[in-house]
Amino acid sequence: MRKxxxxxxxxxxxxxxxxxxxYGYPSDEAMEAAERDEIVLAGCMDGDLDPSYYCRRCLVAFENARQFA
Ligand SMILES: [Zn+2]
Structure with a gap:
């Protein structure tokens, strides 16, 4: 699996x-990654946006850090 x-x-x-x-139905590999806190499954998220990333420290989802810079 690529990083x-x-x-x-x-x-x-x-x-x-x-x-x-x-997003979408997670594979077994994705489920394991989620359990290791390496990814977040969209099924756990709530909202209308489709952000790409999630900060586990701030508990915020965002599309791309560059557009906020
Ligand atoms: Zn943060």
Missing amino acids: PKVSSCPECGKTNVVVPIL
Whole structure:
């Protein structure tokens, strides 16, 4: 499995707490990654937006850190 590219959080600027958000029905591999806090499953998320990343420190979802810079 290739390493997902992760942006920095627009709130805290950290990258080690930011995980990609996965949409759609998760594979077994995705479920295991979610249990290791490596990704977030969209099924756990609530909202109308389709952000790509989630900061586990700030508890915020965001599309791309660059557009907030
Ligand atoms: Zn953050």
